[in-house]
Amino acid sequence: MMKASLALFSALFAAACAHDAPEAEAAAPPRVATSFYPLTYFVETIAGNELELFTPVPAQADPALWKPDTDALLALQEVDLILLNGAGFEQWVSKVSLPESRVIYTADSFRETWIGHDEESHSHGGLAPHSHGAINGHTWVDPVLAERQAEAIFAALLERWPDRRAAFEAGLASLRAQLAEQERLWRDLCSRLRTAAVLASHPSYDYPIRSCGARIENFDLDPAAPLSAAELDEILLRAGEGVPRLMLWESEPQAATRAVLLEHGIESVVFETGEALDDAELAQGRNFQTLMLDNLKRLAEALGN
Amino acid sequence: MKGVLRLSWLHAWHHKAATGILISCLGLTALLPAATRVVVERYGEDLTARARATPLVLGPKGNRFDLTLGALYFSASSLDTVPYALVREIAAGGDATPIPISNRFTARGRPILCTSPEYFALRGLTARTGTPPLRVGDAALGARAAEQLGLAVGDTLPSDPTALYDLSKPASFGLHITGIFEANGTADDEAIFSDVKTAWVLEGIAHGHAKTDELDNNLIVDRSAGNVALSGALIEHTEATPKNLEDFHVHTGEDRLPLTAIIVLPRDDRADTILNTGFNLREKLQMVRPREVIDDLLAIVFSIRRLIDLISLVLGAATILLTVLVLMLSSKLRARERDTLHKIGCAPGAVARLLGYEILLVLGTSLILASVGTAAVARFAPSLTATMR
Secondary structure: OHHHHHHHHHHHHHHHHHHHHHHHHHOOOOEEEEOOHHHHHHHHHHHOOOOEEEOOOOOOOOOOOOOOOHHHHHHHHHOOEEEEOOOOOOOOHHHEOOOHHHEEEOOHHHHHHOEEOOOOEEEOOOOOOEOOOOEEOOHHHOHHHHHHHHHHHHHHHHHHOHHHHHHHHHHHHHHHHHHHHHHHHHHHHHHHHHHOEEEEOOOOOHHHHHHOOOOEEEOOOOOOOOOOHHHHHHHHHHOOOOOOEEEEEOOOOOHHHHHHHHHOOEEEEEOOOOOOOOHHHHHOOOOHHHHHHHHHHHHHHHHOO | OHHHHHHHHHHHHHOHHHHHHHHHHHHHHHHHHHHHHHHHHHHHHHHHHHHHOOOEEEEEOOOHHHHHHHHHHOOOOOOOOEEOHHHHHHHHHOOEEEEEEEEEEEEOOEEEEEEOHHHHHHOOOOEEEEOOOOEOOEEEEOHHHHHHHOOOOOOEEEOOOOOOOOOOOOOOOEEEEEEEEOOOOOHHHHOEEEEHHHHHHHHOOEEEOOOHHHOOHHHEEEEEOOEEEEOOOOOOOOEOOOOOHHHEEEOOOHHHOEEOEEEEEEOOHHHHHHHHHHHHOOOOEEEEOHHHHHHHHHHHHHHHHHHHHHHHHHHHHHHHHHHHHHHHHHHHHOHHHHHHHHHOOOOHHHHHHHHHHHHHHHHHHHHHHHHHHHHHHHHHOOOOHHHOO
16 A cells, blocks of 8 residues: 555656656747847846847937838737837837837936937927937937946846846956946047037037037038038038037948048047847957947047047 | 316416416515626626736826726727827837727727737737728728628728718718627627727827828918928828828827827736826826726616615515515405315315415415526616717
8 A cells, every 4th residue: 555655656757857857848938039239238238148138220220210020010909118319319219019018217216317319399289399209319429428327227127037136246346347447438538529610410429528528510411422512501500619620420321421521620430329230249248338438438538549 | 186286287387477477476575686686797797817918008197987987998088189109118128018099089989999919919800701890981880880880801991970960070980890899798799990090180299191292282371492382272181092102191290199098018917006106197197997996886886786785675575575465465355265275175285285385386486487587687688888978
């Protein structure tokens, strides 16, 4: 009788273990979606391999203007957490259905410091004047704001997966150190930026330039397109008297554009925002931090530091 | 024995009308309380099951039954709205999952439930064909809604205009059917689902129109520094398409956008208590536990059922007395028949059995009819959800 009971117990135990084993194997890491590369880098640095990361935006697409297809939206509805920049950067978000309880707008914590575009508003039907998405969303370019976004990511991860606290804290410390290095380099440039005439081909640098107490003139120029005479006139009109005169570009402008601007005393500086880094660039060892340090090095050289 | 039974049957058959009336009276008397009990219990179970799956509902101060039934069964109510900021607030608190609910609009008389993907997970709704709503202007149908409206994926369903003759109110908006859900046997089967952002288009708070620099000059009333005043003749998009989706925009901060209710799924009992207490202290808000509200509602229903039971009891007693009277009179009328039976040699017990079988036949048939009737009511009674709106 005793032997029979033991045999039955052993069989049940073995069956239970056999049942548990696939479950343990099947425990996949939490899935987290990010809307563009800088956030991906922040999450990777904070969480390491603790999470499965997913960015629905193709590497070559502009994450601000990307339009999600059905597969991307279905995938976003399934993930455990969606990390967005916010501040109006991802224009597609207001047109799609997302599980709001799993969405974190990382720039929301400094909403009061957002910068608006000078965009024309309109009114109709007796309603108050309004415009369509007039917030500058390039918050991560400023390392101080980037750190606050990193903190928002850390808080969101910790709230959902508190058992991974140690890994997340170590990752956040590492990211803070990197952003502190960027901030130090910006601070070193601030005095020169305040006396320079800083122009931008696109309104991507408002936040760090404001942090420096400097001014910036924004244009809407395509680096891949030739500079028209009207655009050049407008640049010269608004360039101001500062020295040196710099035009910041998100990517390398055409050689002719660079030359024309230089003829008028305006040096072109490539300052990439890192919105989209493709696999080839990542394979070459480039990442958000190296990209920003390279940017700051070029800016420092242009400012004569 | 067989002969007596046959005689009873032939007598009842010969007097079809009288037997039929007797069976109907007794059958209906038994059917009424039985059917009431079955229907009330079924509705009670439906209500309780849905309420149990919905821990908390946040909404404006007012009638708590309206709030609960609106959030659970999409019934229309005259309650005020609450701002979308509360969804963000609850989500940011980390103690609960908020699910926005807006059900102020209809399409072909059916409620349009505008919500977020968490709702579909909560109710176990999966797409039988197509997808859940993914973009502004998309809609997915409950199983019965799709069947009764005769719509399929790819069709367009116009929303019902809120005020047909008031041009200041939003016109009908075309909803693109992107999917049909599997039936889950609840109110969801009857509804039309859309994203909460579509609700704001239906409200007229969000809309789409061509960019100001692409508009005809006749539509521009004034162009001053930084602002363009557009004519009231501007025709807004009446449906969202891949081409014009980018034109849709909201006229106010998202935090101020209206919701009819928010379903709140607390992380644990502690969060449940904290949220319930905290929100009920606010001046314009109330948080209810649907289970408690439905229990109160059912208590009223059950008290009515007790009254119906009492009335049925009195009715039953009266019917039985009348039946006894009918049988006594019938027995008197059949005195000559009994004499004849005695004269042809029937045992005295056989005559009594003959009458007994007749009574049993009537009673038995009445009970069978009452049972069949009760089963039919249980099977074909209108769905609780269909009668709610």
